[in-house]
Amino acid sequence: MSTAVTTVVSNVVRKGPKLGRKQIFLPNFTLTLLRTPALPPTFATFIVPLNLNKLDIRDYLWNVYDVRVNSVRSYIQLQKMRQDKAGAKRPAQRRWHRPRSIKRMTVEMERPFVWPEEPRDYEKWDKETHDAAEADRDQGEEGLRPDARRKASKERESMAEQAKQLLRQTEDAEWENVGGLVEVEQDVPYQI
Amino acid sequence: MSASNALRLAFRRLVNAGNSSQIPPSFLIPSLLASKTQTQTTSFSSTSTYSIQRRDNNPDRGVSTQRRTGPREPLSVSKTELPKPVPDPSKRSKAKVDPDHGLWEFFHSRDKTMNTPDEDAEYGRPWSVDELRSKSWEDLHSLWWMCCKERNRIQTERYERDRLSAGYGDFESLEREKTVRRTQRAIKHALTERYYSWRDALEVAKDDPEINLSGKGPLYTPFEYTEEDTTGEDTMVPEITDGAEVEQPRQNAPGS
Numbered sequence: 001m002s003t004a005v006t007t008v009v010s011n012v013v014r015k016g017p018k019l020g021r022k023q024i025f026l027p028n029f030t031l032t033l034l035r036t037p038a039l040p041p042t043f044a045t046f047i048v049p050l051n052l053n054k055l056d057i058r059d060y061l062w063n064v065y066d067v068r069v070n071s072v073r074s075y076i077q078l079q080k081m082r083q084d085k086a087g088a089k090r091p092a093q094r095r096w097h098r099p100r101s102i103k104r105m106t107v108e109m110e111r112p113f114v115w116p117e118e119p120r121d122y123e124k125w126d127k128e129t130h131d132a133a134e135a136d137r138d139q140g141e142e143g144l145r146p147d148a149r150r151k152a153s154k155e156r157e158s159m160a161e162q163a164k165q166l167l168r169q170t171e172d173a174e175w176e177n178v179g180g181l182v183e184v185e186q187d188v189p190y191q192i
Numbered sequence: 193m194s195a196s197n198a199l200r201l202a203f204r205r206l207v208n209a210g211n212s213s214q215i216p217p218s219f220l221i222p223s224l225l226a227s228k229t230q231t232q233t234t235s236f237s238s239t240s241t242y243s244i245q246r247r248d249n250n251p252d253r254g255v256s257t258q259r260r261t262g263p264r265e266p267l268s269v270s271k272t273e274l275p276k277p278v279p280d281p282s283k284r285s286k287a288k289v290d291p292d293h294g295l296w297e298f299f300h301s302r303d304k305t306m307n308t309p310d311e312d313a314e315y316g317r318p319w320s321v322d323e324l325r326s327k328s329w330e331d332l333h334s335l336w337w338m339c340c341k342e343r344n345r346i347q348t349e350r351y352e353r354d355r356l357s358a359g360y361g362d363f364e365s366l367e368r369e370k371t372v373r374r375t376q377r378a379i380k381h382a383l384t385e386r387y388y389s390w391r392d393a394l395e396v397a398k399d400d401p402e403i404n405l406s407g408k409g410p411l412y413t414p415f416e417y418t419e420e421d422t423t424g425e426d427t428m429v430p431e432i433t434d435g436a437e438v439e440q441p442r443q444n445a446p447g448s
Binding site: 111116 | 281304353356358380
């Protein structure tokens with residue numbers, strides 16, 4: 001990797017660590033830098049492909065990003081089992097699938113680096129609309145679940161509540177005295 | 193030593209006292225033997241104490257064998273005081289980040305962690321194979337690495353957007369990455385074409401009398417200029433469009 005990349009980076013002579021001699025000309029992978037506020041500023045964590053090793057990331061960061069790395073630690077995180085693959089539209093039951101593991105590497109750098117601050121408002125990302133649309137979609141999906149029929153619908157819940165309120169009102173209502181008994185059907189002859 | 197001294201003193205006193213006819217009775221001799229400063233003491237513990245101080249003969253006690261650094265925890269003999277924890281993160285001292293730190297290249301801008309969807313949507317078109325055919329290997333190689341860095345940037349910001357659940361922007365970043373990948377595909381396409389043409393040229397060169405592939409002597413020895421050949425070549429030479437004339441894309445690298 002070393003000689004291949006040095007042609008790209010500036011011609012300034014930099015004294016680097018003892019680098020590997022494996023040449024990689026057209027790599028086709030990505031590194032994801034993660035925000036790690038719990039770690040000291042000299043540490044940086046990356047999500048890396050599973051086949052990348054500690055020596056590779058040290059050389060990569062030195063040659064591509066001019067970052068001197070003192071030490072590397074790595075961790076492969078096994079993913080949870082799930083039904084069917086992640087892209088499946090209607091996940092098949094009992095077709096078990098384990099997503100690919102995630103490899104994280106934490107490097108200790110010579111110079112500290114701190115992430116820029118998080119944005120304070122997300123208006124430019126239109127968060128309100130996004131969240132409202134997501135909530136609406138979740139609500140719509142609830143009706144498609146297998147146990148959706150067994151659950152009381154929202155209308156039913158609200159009707160029950162209204163009925164309870166009505167009953168409570170009739171119990172608590174104070175009766176108004178409108179006088180003695182009055183025969184309503186006065187024109188009908190009373191016969192036994 | 194001290195006991196024998198005291199004994200000698202006591203005898204001297206006795207002898208001196210005898211001169212002055214004031215001899216103490218003989219049963220007081222033990223009390224005279226005990227010196228005035230001596231007090232009876234008993235040790236707190238009944239276990240016997242070591243007369244010699246126990247010593248650890250390892251001079252590197254507590255020092256890392258691999259890195260030669262000191263013990264992890266400050267010992268009771270350390271002069272430096274323990275740092276006090278600051279529970280409020282805003283009051284903690286901030287690390288000074290160099291403006292030329294390499295990890296800045298994982299972000300599109302320095303003031304925020306990720307691009308807005310509008311900023312992400314501002315990108316050009318991918319490089320076409322036609323434009324890349326005329327480029328040198330060095331150009332193509334550096335363009336490939338530009339694409340790699342841009343993809344790292346996009347990936348980092350996408351992860352951050354998901355983590356913050358910031359809102360929209362996934363579509364824009366995906367489209368942006370698609371453009372970068374198309375450029376990468378074009379680079380590979382151009383290089384593959386170049387390889388095939390080189391291989392074909394090698395086949396042709398084997399039968400060419402002007403080219404010597406044996407490795408001894410000069411590779412290319414042009415024949416003497418003759419009139420017959422030139423008349424033939426003039427009609428045969430096809431028109432070759434010069435690669436340098438191809439117009440450069442206005443927004444060459446995505447993200448620029």
